[in-house]
Amino acid sequence: MTDTHDSLEDLEMAQLFQAARAQPMVPSQDLMARMAADAAALQPPVVTSAAQGADADHLSLWDRVSGWIPQMAWPVGLATAGLTGVWIGSGTVPVLSDQAQSLLSSDLAYELAFRMPSLTAYLGGQ
Amino acid sequence: MTKMPFDRSSDQSDGDLLLQYAAGDTSAAAELMTRLTPAILGMSFRILNDRAEAEDVVQDAMIRLWRIAPDWEPERAQVSTWLYKVALNLCRDRLRARRTVGMPDGFDVADDAPSAAQGMLAKERTDALQAALAGLSDRQRQAVVLRHIEGLANPEIADIMAISVEAVESLSARGKRALATALADQRETLGFTDD
Numbered sequence: 265m266t267d268t269h270d271s272l273e274d275l276e277m278a279q280l281f282q283a284a285r286a287q288p289m290v291p292s293q294d295l296m297a298r299m300a301a302d303a304a305a306l307q308p309p310v311v312t313s314a315a316q317g318a319d320a321d322h323l324s325l326w327d328r329v330s331g332w333i334p335q336m337a338w339p340v341g342l343a344t345a346g347l348t349g350v351w352i353g354s355g356t357v358p359v360l361s362d363q364a365q366s367l368l369s370s371d372l373a374y375e376l377a378f379r380m381p382s383l384t385a386y387l388g389g390q
Numbered sequence: 391m392t393k394m395p396f397d398r399s400s401d402q403s404d405g406d407l408l409l410q411y412a413a414g415d416t417s418a419a420a421e422l423m424t425r426l427t428p429a430i431l432g433m434s435f436r437i438l439n440d441r442a443e444a445e446d447v448v449q450d451a452m453i454r455l456w457r458i459a460p461d462w463e464p465e466r467a468q469v470s471t472w473l474y475k476v477a478l479n480l481c482r483d484r485l486r487a488r489r490t491v492g493m494p495d496g497f498d499v500a501d502d503a504p505s506a507a508q509g510m511l512a513k514e515r516t517d518a519l520q521a522a523l524a525g526l527s528d529r530q531r532q533a534v535v536l537r538h539i540e541g542l543a544n545p546e547i548a549d550i551m552a553i554s555v556e557a558v559e560s561l562s563a564r565g566k567r568a569l570a571t572a573l574a575d576q577r578e579t580l581g582f583t584d585d
Binding site for chain 2: 269270271272273274276277279280281283284285286287288289290291292294295296298299300302303304306307308310
């Protein structure tokens with residue numbers, strides 16, 4: 265059937281826009297890893313006492329995650345290792361820098377591993 | 391008290407999270423990334439029509455967000471609006487750079503765009519819309535993306551684009567009409583003939 269309309273109707277345009285909204289862009293694993301490294305690197309330093317408290321919280325968090333959801337323990341570990349690998353680059357640095365250590369001891373890796381399992385697999389080399 | 395990932399309250403504002411990040415809570419950064427990245431990436435991709443460039447813009451914009459975190463004043467702006475504005479300016483810089491080096495401002499299919507072989511009508515529509523968006527002027531495309539796809543209100547778009555609300559209305563209306571005309575000959579492909 266030949267269509268004589270020379271433009272789409274408002275309802276049709278609305279359906280096109282709706283289709284676009286319904287397919288949100290998914291950030292790539294590489295982008296998430298880069299942003300995670302940036303966030304860790306640029307986070308303002310905390311005072312010593314607060315840092316000690318945060319470290320205690322971190323350990324508690326790690327224990328809780330491992331205890332509540334044992335199956336999450338290995339991907340979280342992979343994510344942490346992977347994020348650290350991203351952070352320190354191509355492996356030319358044989359020991360962890362302070363910043364890499366900071367990322368390792370942060371909650372960010374846990375959060376990302378929980379929110380984005382695909383990122384965990386990627387970072388784990390799977 | 392440390393929050394678990396699944397404890398993070400969804401009613402915490404982006405501004406609160408940014409301040410928490412600045413205070414040492416790295417989990418707040420993950421929440422912000424999760425909340426903000428898809429929309430900013432979507433806008434950037436639709437404006438730049440290049441996935442890799444859009445991701446670079448998002449990363450640059452987020453870097454600026456992390457840097458401003460210690461000085462963030464929640465009452466001055468919404469984080470999302472601020473981030474849209476930064477990302478849009480970064481997109482504009484890249485569009486200008488393309489012209490400087492003589493690159494066409496036309497449509498360039500993203501490398502990782504799913505193919506039509508997926509056979510989904512929604513994907514056909516999204517691809518057609520993306521192609522048609524590339525035919526608009528930069529400002530029309532920005533206004534249409536922010537208004538009709540990102541769903542922002544005209545005053546917020548005016549703030550992001552640094553133009554008047556009237557200009558936003560005009561740009562988005564003209565852009566939408568241009569899209570409707572450009573896509574008319576694809577009506578059947580887009581599934582609008584069976585109604």
